[in-house]
Amino acid sequence: xxxxxxxxxxxxxxxxxxxxxxxxxxxxxxxxxxxxxxxxxxxxxxxxxxxxxxxxxxxxxxxxxxxxxxxxxxxxxxxxxxxxxxxxxxxxxxxxxxxxxxxxxxxxxxxxxxxxxxxxxxxxxxxxxxxxxxxxxxxxxxxxx
Amino acid sequence: xxxxxxxxxxxxxxxxxxxxxxxxxxxxxxxxxxxxxxxxxxxxxxxxxxxxxxxxxxxxxxxxxxxxxxxxxxxxxxxxxxxxxxxxxxxxxxxxxxxxxxxxxxxxxxxxxxxxxxxxxxxxxxxxxxxxxxxxxxxxxxxxxxxxxxxxxxxxxxxxxxxxxxxxxxxxxxxxxxxxxxxxxxxxxxxxxxxxxxxxxxxxxxxxxxxxxxxxxxxxxxxxxxxxxxxxxxxxxxxxxxx
Numbered sequence: 001x002x003x004x005x006x007x008x009x010x011x012x013x014x015x016x017x018x019x020x021x022x023x024x025x026x027x028x029x030x031x032x033x034x035x036x037x038x039x040x041x042x043x044x045x046x047x048x049x050x051x052x053x054x055x056x057x058x059x060x061x062x063x064x065x066x067x068x069x070x071x072x073x074x075x076x077x078x079x080x081x082x083x084x085x086x087x088x089x090x091x092x093x094x095x096x097x098x099x100x101x102x103x104x105x106x107x108x109x110x111x112x113x114x115x116x117x118x119x120x121x122x123x124x125x126x127x128x129x130x131x132x133x134x135x136x137x138x139x140x141x142x143x144x145x
Numbered sequence: 146x147x148x149x150x151x152x153x154x155x156x157x158x159x160x161x162x163x164x165x166x167x168x169x170x171x172x173x174x175x176x177x178x179x180x181x182x183x184x185x186x187x188x189x190x191x192x193x194x195x196x197x198x199x200x201x202x203x204x205x206x207x208x209x210x211x212x213x214x215x216x217x218x219x220x221x222x223x224x225x226x227x228x229x230x231x232x233x234x235x236x237x238x239x240x241x242x243x244x245x246x247x248x249x250x251x252x253x254x255x256x257x258x259x260x261x262x263x264x265x266x267x268x269x270x271x272x273x274x275x276x277x278x279x280x281x282x283x284x285x286x287x288x289x290x291x292x293x294x295x296x297x298x299x300x301x302x303x304x305x306x307x308x309x310x311x312x313x314x315x316x317x318x319x320x321x322x323x324x325x326x327x328x329x330x331x332x333x334x335x336x337x338x339x340x341x342x343x344x345x346x347x348x349x350x351x352x353x354x355x356x357x358x359x360x361x362x363x364x365x366x367x368x369x370x371x372x373x374x375x376x377x378x379x380x381x382x383x384x385x386x387x388x
Binding site: 046056127138142144 | 183
């Protein structure tokens, strides 16, 4: 299984607190069970309001695809993955490209996921995009300004 | 005491090494951050180990033969709080010191606070060593009972290692705060301190970040973080700058 060391972010759009916590707990299981480098173990940072999170780990490449992410959401919430819709866009927060996917269910957007730097990214490129994102939304993520 | 990680050149051989020098000044806690693997940050005095999150270990060190961790400016920190440190820490008298290095010259102008070391009770009682949100500036701060003592050093562009230290002695003692950059006092001696109150907060004492959320994460390297229960003398700080 190919691995990718990168950052991704998720933003809650309409999940209730219980659903959000269920999703967060599920995403925290991604990444290796063990690794000598702390950077490769799944770790995260919450936005100050608790409704967004940035994750980093040495991920299996396929867990970050739209199809697998939909399946994960379906499993977490007990729904048919075929009923999970999505739309895609692209952002750039530094000099890279960050695909953004919005997941929906029953016509309501519930979750936004950004894969910083995209799928064919180096760790540093992914980090540059994530740092650029954090800089752009500094007031929402940083306690000290 | 965790002595099985990282490079042990500092404790082997006849030649006096940097780590031995730090130890000779009897710190309260000392985190060399010399590990190459794992999540435990060795604390060499009492085994009050820190816990790494997200750092990349085994990176080039200050030149003492040991390695250092890289902090990504996003999610990384070393949580140095323990109940034992909380009980032992004296907010009214002490020294903190650490080596730091930014990832690239652009970090100096990235318009973000990046903390090398923060020790906090609450918003009114805390101290830190940080890269300021102001371009090209480092900042030292000691705050007790809401009385703030700040020293800033501007005009910095270095991508080499630098050494920051802060000494404090409360209103019933010397009543002063001094900031040191690369072994030499920078700025004026600050006087008129407040009286530190409270115990260290479990989530707000870290190397490489402001807290363990984390926020205001360092972007670069940090090594040899130490805390003393007394204000070190200028000559001692100068000696600790020499590798």
